[in-house]
Amino acid sequence: MSARQILVAVILMTANAWEPARAGDTSFAKSGLAAIYSYKGGKTASGEAANPANLTAAHRSLPFGTMVRVINSKNGRSVVVRINDCGPFGRSRVIDVTPAAARELGFSGLVTVNLEVVDR
Numbered sequence: 001m002s003a004r005q006i007l008v009a010v011i012l013m014t015a016n017a018w019e020p021a022r023a024g025d026t027s028f029a030k031s032g033l034a035a036i037y038s039y040k041g042g043k044t045a046s047g048e049a050a051n052p053a054n055l056t057a058a059h060r061s062l063p064f065g066t067m068v069r070v071i072n073s074k075n076g077r078s079v080v081v082r083i084n085d086c087g088p089f090g091r092s093r094v095i096d097v098t099p100a101a102a103r104e105l106g107f108s109g110l111v112t113v114n115l116e117v118v119d120r
Helices: 003-018 099-105
Strands: 030-036 056-058 067-072 078-085 093-097 110-119
Touching: 030 099, 067 093, 067 099, 078 093, 078 099, 093 099, 093 110
Parallel strands: 030 093, 056 078
Antiparallel strands: 030 110, 056 093, 067 078, 067 110
8 A cells, every 4th residue: 555545544534533523422522631721811712701710611623612521530520611712732632621610620730531522
């Protein structure tokens, strides 16, 4: 197989990864690192005012308004957040959450989490 054929095969196999997740779609469930972020006084990519007290988050591929359950793998605590921003920009992270969401999850810094789409 040529390098070009392999590249085409990989692109075709990952094409489904670009489809928006649906509520209850367990194929979207992901795990990885979460971090805390806050842009107090600024605007998110969705255009709304950033508020660190809201249960919101940034995700690379989920559409704005998607509700996601974030589960702290270390302590089992969970919170449902609404995606309202793009990111995280650090490749090692799967989601950035507001300080309010981090408090609900019981972490500071970085933590391993599981993500589940709840509603779109």
